[in-house]
Structures are given as C-alpha cells and as structure tokens.
Amino acid sequence: MNITIVGTGYVGLVTGTTLAELGNSVYCVDIDEKKVEGMKKGIVPIYEPNLEEMFLRNIQSERLFFTTDLQEALEKSEVIYLALPTPPGEDGSADLSYVLSVADKVGEMITEYKVIVNKSTVPVGTADRVREVISARTNIEFDVVSNPEFLREGFAVEDSMNPARVVVGSSSERAKDIMSQIYQPFTNTGIPIIFMDEKSSELTKYASNSFLAVKITFMNEIANYCEKVGADVDKVRLGMGSDDRIGNRFLFPGIGYGGSCFPKDVKALIRSGKDENFDFEILEATEKVNISQKVILVSEIEKYFNGDIAGKTIAVWGLAFKANTDDIREASSLDNIEILLEKGAKVVAYDTVAEKNVRKILDDKIQYAKSMYEALENADALLIATEWPEFKNPNFKMMSEKMNNKVIFDGRNLYPLEIPEQNGFFYKSIGRKTILG
Structure with a gap:
C-alpha cells in the first residue's frame, strides 16, 4: 500500500x-x-x-x-x-x-x-x-x-x-x-x-499514559514514606510487583518522570477535564508530586554540605530523561542543574547522547565531560540522573581516586546498598536507608 x-x-x-x-x-x-x-x-x-x-x-x-x-x-x-x-x-x-x-x-x-x-x-x-x-x-x-x-x-x-x-x-x-x-x-x-469509536481511541492514549504516570508517582510516594519509617522500597516493590493484578513494571522509584509524553499528556487530560467541568483530582495530585519529586535530592545535597553548596563541584551522570534516548524534554537532570547553578554550584555533566541537545539550552553554563570518570575529576559529589547501562557497574576504586568526596546521590537507585557501603561511599538513594560511608 x-x-x-x-x-x-x-x-x-x-x-x-x-x-x-x-x-x-x-x-x-x-x-x-x-x-x-x-x-x-x-x-x-x-x-x-x-x-x-x-x-x-x-x-x-x-x-x-x-x-x-x-x-x-x-x-x-x-x-x-x-x-x-x-x-x-x-x-x-x-x-x-x-x-x-x-x-x-x-x-x-x-x-x-x-x-x-x-x-x-x-x-x-x-x-x-x-x-x-x-x-x-x-x-x-x-x-x-x-x-x-x-x-x-x-x-x-x-x-x-x-x-x-x-x-x-x-x-x-x-x-x-x-x-x-x-x-x-x-x-x-x-x-x-x-x-x-474515535473518541474512545483518542482517550485510550491519554488514559494509558496518565495511568502509568500515576503508577510511577504512587511508587515515589511510597519510597518517600519508606524513608520516614525505615522500610526498604526495593523489598516493597518486589512484594507489590509479584501480585499479577499490579505487575512489576513502572514500580521503580526515582527522581520523577519526564519526557515528551507523560508530562504533556497528564496536563492535557487535566485541561480537557476542566473544559467539561470535570476535575481529574488524582492527576492534579500526580503532577504536583512529580514536580517536587524531580528535585528531591537537591535538599539532600545541601544537607550534606551543611546548607551551602556555593563553589562545590557536582558531577552529573545522565542528562536524557531516560536511558537510550537523546530526549531531554522535561528531564529531571535539567531541573536539578538549574537549582544547583542558582545556589552557586559548579556542574560537570556526562551524557554523550543527550549532550548536544543540552548545549542548545545551557550552552556553557555547565561543563561537559568526555567520559563518566572525567566528570568526577575533583567533584565534591555525584548526582545520578539517568539510568544509562554504563553507570550500573562502575569502577568504585577509580571513582574514589578522582572525587574530592566519596559521595553519591542516586536518583535512579542503580546500586544494591552493600556495594557503595563496601567501597566506603556516602550513598543517598530513593526510598532506602542512607549509607553514611
């Protein structure tokens, strides 16, 4: 045809x-x-x-x-x-x-x-x-x-x-x-x-993406609560995901969702509802929670440095909103970088796939490393914003040698807790206990 x-x-x-x-x-x-x-x-x-x-x-x-x-x-x-x-x-x-x-x-x-x-x-x-x-x-x-x-x-x-x-x-x-x-x-x-029919088809797309956004956000809320009560979100996730009524997909906590679909579609469905005098209250809450979730680790970074990160060098691994794409639309990395810069930190980022698109927005406001380890040179802390495969099994000894402080803020929960602990790192992730190094 x-x-x-x-x-x-x-x-x-x-x-x-x-x-x-x-x-x-x-x-x-x-x-x-x-x-x-x-x-x-x-x-x-x-x-x-x-x-x-x-x-x-x-x-x-x-x-x-x-x-x-x-x-x-x-x-x-x-x-x-x-x-x-x-x-x-x-x-x-x-x-x-x-x-x-x-x-x-x-x-x-x-x-x-x-x-x-x-x-x-x-x-x-x-x-x-x-x-x-x-x-x-x-x-x-x-x-x-x-x-x-x-x-x-x-x-x-x-x-x-x-x-x-x-x-x-x-x-x-x-x-x-x-x-x-x-x-x-x-x-x-x-x-x-x-x-x-056409209308049901149109709504199917919005409903599907909005439901997944809700699922992600719910899990992030559970993760944040886990930290309050001393539970481990990884164990909670496994227990939930084994229920076939729930499933294990989209249950991974982190620093919020981004990209070209979920944020836009949630907003559009909320707006469409208002046009019909209908409030999607659960979607409004989802959007609100996601905005704060995306930058939840910035306050943790500040806390580690006693409230002052001016002059600190923060390495950022990952700029794309997710792995295996160069899409930076609504990427959590950008929200974090914006706040870090506002507070006077220096940012050195590594993401060879998404770097070109970030340069169009940030230009020389941050530095761009040619490798994940180059980004760590004299870094005071590392923020992981994207779950690229190459970040999942790094050389912790090399990381220790390059960084001023052995400090990781992991927005994607890439490592079992025992790994950074064995390597003497301070390690803050989402919904799990903090490893003090």
Whole structure:
C-alpha cells in the first residue's frame, strides 16, 4: 500500500520506517528542507536504538522516501498519517494548530478517497475537528481514523515491530478494512487490533499514559514514606510487583518522570477535564508530586554540605530523561542543574547522547565531560540522573581516586546498598536507608 506520513519527528519517523519495513511504500513529508535532504542521504535525525539499520534498509529497498511536497505525496498515497506535534499551551491544553493546518491543506489537495489517520496524541474530539476542517474544503469522500501510538522512547523500534495491541478508532467500515490491511502483518502473528469509536481511541492514549504516570508517582510516594519509617522500597516493590493484578513494571522509584509524553499528556487530560467541568483530582495530585519529586535530592545535597553548596563541584551522570534516548524534554537532570547553578554550584555533566541537545539550552553554563570518570575529576559529589547501562557497574576504586568526596546521590537507585557501603561511599538513594560511608 502507498502511505504518506506528515511529520518526521519521533513518532512520524519511527511509524514511517516501520510501515516501510512491513512492505509499504512510504512517503515522509516535512517542511524542514535541510532535514529532508539529510534523511534522503541516510541521516537519521533522532537517536533511537536500532532505528538507523531499519531506516537505511528501507531507503535502499526503495520503500522509504522523503519530500517537502505534500501535494506530491498525497497524490501517490491512499492513506495519510498525521504525525504532527501537539505541544502543551500555557494552560496545559494540546495545541492542535499543526494538525488542523495540515488537515486544511489536505482538504484543498485531495482528488479521490483518502483515509486520514491521526497518529499524534490528541484530545477527545480531534477526529471530529479534523473531519470538519477537511469537509469545509472538499466534497471528495474521505474518512478520519484515530490510531494512537504507544511507543516507548529507547524501545520504539521493538514496540513498533511487536506492539502489544493496535488501537483503531473509526466509524467507517471502509476505513477499518484499509487499516486491517495495513496491520495484517501484525494480526497474522496474533497481535490484536482493537476497533472502537474515535473518541474512545483518542482517550485510550491519554488514559494509558496518565495511568502509568500515576503508577510511577504512587511508587515515589511510597519510597518517600519508606524513608520516614525505615522500610526498604526495593523489598516493597518486589512484594507489590509479584501480585499479577499490579505487575512489576513502572514500580521503580526515582527522581520523577519526564519526557515528551507523560508530562504533556497528564496536563492535557487535566485541561480537557476542566473544559467539561470535570476535575481529574488524582492527576492534579500526580503532577504536583512529580514536580517536587524531580528535585528531591537537591535538599539532600545541601544537607550534606551543611546548607551551602556555593563553589562545590557536582558531577552529573545522565542528562536524557531516560536511558537510550537523546530526549531531554522535561528531564529531571535539567531541573536539578538549574537549582544547583542558582545556589552557586559548579556542574560537570556526562551524557554523550543527550549532550548536544543540552548545549542548545545551557550552552556553557555547565561543563561537559568526555567520559563518566572525567566528570568526577575533583567533584565534591555525584548526582545520578539517568539510568544509562554504563553507570550500573562502575569502577568504585577509580571513582574514589578522582572525587574530592566519596559521595553519591542516586536518583535512579542503580546500586544494591552493600556495594557503595563496601567501597566506603556516602550513598543517598530513593526510598532506602542512607549509607553514611
């Protein structure tokens, strides 16, 4: 099948590459000429494990194409995926201007039946709005489908090629048949397509991400309480996770959630509720707790240095909001660095994958190390903000030799307590006893 993907951001590029891998001819459209030229040359504009190999394979097989010409792509395709940004406004609502602008152009350009697929995360009722915008521009028959993505950054290729389910919202049997054809390679291997109405499909995405945000935040609250009463959150987590009604995923405490999805989707669902005179009280509490959780270790750092960190050198391992991505949107590292700088500390950070994106924001306000150990040179303390695999089994002897103080504040609970204790480190993590060194 011939398919157009409008937007080559994270969702659009992964979706387009996956659909090409499934044997379709995919035309990816973007207004950024430099980006399009780079992709034509095989340059992947985002960092995502295993994406480049699949990307290059499908370019070489002439199934994946890139263009700035929306009209050309529409003429070649039966199905149009809208994978456009929906950034949060000041009130938390999703900005649909990109989606509706492209819908307007599609309405002007189509000359035969098309299926328009909302792949972006959008509020309930967006399919109706897209339908209205296109209908105002054309009398040509078309259908609008909601087909939300459920990709985890860092595992997007795995998730796109082996999804737990495919959710399709449509009131048109013709559109359902076409979407069934597209996803037949999945259904052939037992992956279900769940058909529903458009509004339910749109809400499914928000509900899923918001529930996971709540689960993470609940566990962080439990972790903070563990410290008050002397319990060990690792043991509590194992006890909870063994209950199959709860499951063990998203029960790992830390310095809050970030990224492009959870914060934005929680805000958007809260705002959507208010538009209907409905208060998502549990989500409002989740958002509030997460804001404070992200920087909960800063006060611990201050406490260790008797309330004064001015002039102290704090090494930071990890800048991305999570491992295996270069995404720094809503990253806890940035919130911590901002406060540390305000209090007069010097920050030396290490994250070779996310460094480029952080430089665009912080420039030379912090220093950037070329290795995790270089970041520790004369450091007064280490703050671990991202759970990159290379941080999980470090050389503690080398760390001791490089640091002024053997002090670790671990926002991701990377080490069993006995490891820093055996190596003589002060070690403060989340929801566990503090090792005094």
